[in-house]
Amino acid sequence: MAQKTAPDSTRRSERSRRAIYDAALALVGEVGYAKLTIEAIAARAGVGKQTIYRWWPSKGAVLLDAFLDLAEQAAEAASAGHDTVQTEIPDSGDLEADLKFVMRATVDEFNDPKYDAPYRALAAEGLLNPELGQEFVEKLLEPQLQLFVDRVRRAQDAGQVLPDVDPRIALELWSSPLAQRWLMRSGALTHAYADKLVEYALYGIARRPA
Amino acid sequence: MAQKTAPDSTRRSERSRRAIYDAALALVGEVGYAKLTIEAIAARAGVGKQTIYRWWPSKGAVLLDAFLDLAEQAAEAASAGHDTVQTEIPDSGDLEADLKFVMRATVDEFNDPKYDAPYRALAAEGLLNPELGQEFVEKLLEPQLQLFVDRVRRAQDAGQVLPDVDPRIALELWSSPLAQRWLMRSGALTHAYADKLVEYALYGIARRPA
Amino acid sequence: MAQKTAPDSTRRSERSRRAIYDAALALVGEVGYAKLTIEAIAARAGVGKQTIYRWWPSKGAVLLDAFLDLAEQAAEAASAGHDTVQTEIPDSGDLEADLKFVMRATVDEFNDPKYDAPYRALAAEGLLNPELGQEFVEKLLEPQLQLFVDRVRRAQDAGQVLPDVDPRIALELWSSPLAQRWLMRSGALTHAYADKLVEYALYGIARRPA
């Protein structure tokens, strides 16, 4: 299991770790992921290159950890105050209203330039790099989707959703189109769009029999 | 429009163009997009690097054209014989059946290793590079989606789909989840999954009022 | 003897030839011989590259012909008016005076920036390229030196120079040091220096026996 003489993480420099995160996030915003380099991160962070190579296998991994850290901090801030980051989905009893609320917030978040560059970069890297993609999905994507699973399941218990519907699949009807439009820039992300997705998914597009 | 004394495309070498496409597609399959280099494409194609730089601005653009060419050839082959590539959506009168048929074929196509590497690479590159992303969407994505738009609109005319539904949004309910699962490797792509997406989208997941 | 299908020199474009000479001489002055390129000469002359490759084997050969042409023009101008270019050595009966006169003129010529760049370039190229060096020596160097041979021989006939002295070697005593200093930039080129070379060479540096 030991690969080289694994580094001793107890002696790790916290200050360096933070500086690397900050540098990575700043640089990916400034020059883009393609032109992001380990050397530039090290230089900006005032850190030796080896310190990065010691703890991460690739620039994608650095950025993922940096972004995870950023999300974590945002979540902590949100739990205290009332911030934009979604940590759970409201349950007012009205599934449609609750979903629309969350989807509109997600639209706003996707439009926030702070998250755009790194998130997009990680998604792109994840497409090509299965290991990193796996981690991206597990640590960022699935936790968000799981909130929808829970909410749908609660609606099922309340008899508002058909009992034989698979919530894990159902949620993709509204979450995937949104993500897709954002990633591919294949359409505008508006509240109206988010609303329609929810409506279509809940009630279907087929004419109901009279 | 031209910035650098644009090359004279009438004198372009068709032989080189073909060789570059072949080399690019072969290499992206062998070593992956990240390790795909212009130098290697040129070497494999028996072509000077300048010949690539003369006609394309980046490796992504080369690969996009190569893939477009591949798709075009496949489409031509399909129009003659009966091949897998979808050039239109059947209209049997039964929307659900027709959509399921196409979605199952799409699942099979996504699982075809021949298309996997280049298509995935182009998607990833498109996430980071807006120009290329735009072209990717316009030339590859939208034409496919437009087929759904047409089919849904025909169903609307036949009174099978609610008249106030926007077909361009509706189709995302089944096409985006499939694409997303494939790109993110966030779930298995099966015929059953495709079927469910179509059913949920057509009839909704909410319990119908009695 | 024919190498490829030798070009037909009767149909050669005189206008192109002149333009190439002008371009080559101008460019070698502007950017130096190392950065002088066939492409730049062709572009500046408004000529196709092939027109250069058809008539010359290398940039050195082009420059040599260009410089020869320049020298020829200068000689014609000198024969008419009374210009600086030496076409023969005066014979006043006083060898020392005549040599000093020519040497001083040569110093002035070496200090003329018009000749500096191309002449220096040709000399350098000649060091490395034996064929071109041979031509350089035959067409530029030796004709100049032959003038000294003639003058020294006449002095010998007049009993002013020792009869067993080889004029071809003797002239090197003053001409080579001057050329060497200029090429190597290993010392200043002044009239005083030229005078001393002539005096030392004529009368020797050893103390004469009483």
Next chain:
Amino acid sequence: MAQKTAPDSTRRSERSRRAIYDAALALVGEVGYAKLTIEAIAARAGVGKQTIYRWWPSKGAVLLDAFLDLAEQAAEAASAGHDTVQTEIPDSGDLEADLKFVMRATVDEFNDPKYDAPYRALAAEGLLNPELGQEFVEKLLEPQLQLFVDRVRRAQDAGQVLPDVDPRIALELWSSPLAQRWLMRSGALTHAYADKLVEYALYGIARRPA
């Protein structure tokens, strides 16, 4: 003085430096200076190109240092044993004999193929590149000439040379012609030729008054 964050010479790899010298000297002999490339030197030396660019500004500079190193090694070898390389001029009291001895040795050295290619290349490069030319003259040429200055001055002190003769100029009467003939290939380099140069320079070519 430093322009780009100058490299730390204390950490320089001695092994690489030696390998680069060896490769440069070998290659200049094999393919000639015009076809000598930094890339080939790096490949032959088993060294990254950057390692060359880090320490030298041009291939000429590499070759100069390589040749200087070669000369230094030869000088060390000569100081121990009795080798061909001239480290000083003998003083037997007979100036003519001493000069002829050294000049004949120089002729032999010029005819040694080991020194021919690099020395000729450096001379040519020095003609075009003033910085390198300066270094070439200072480090290679002048030290050799200084030996003549010293010997002539000693002869002056002994009353064998005219007191008002400038030794620095006098030595050019025999050394420049030899160098010139060699560089320009404008004549054969023989012992007889060397002897004549010395004789003419010492005693002059003019008929002595009766």
Next chain:
DNA sequence: TGATAACCGAGACGGTACGTCCTGTCTTGAG
């Protein structure tokens, strides 16, 4: 309370690829 072992900043190193420039050949179309 030293020693001694890590992490750390720094950056030289052997490499690979970049995107540009130029070479010398070949092809096209005008005169």
Next chain:
DNA sequence: CTCAAGACAGGACGTACCGTCTCGGTTATCA
């Protein structure tokens, strides 16, 4: 046929980073 124009295969340029490797210099346990 020559010529201007310029596409082509090829190859070197000088730069930028890669990931590995020392090199001192702090820490930070352990003997």
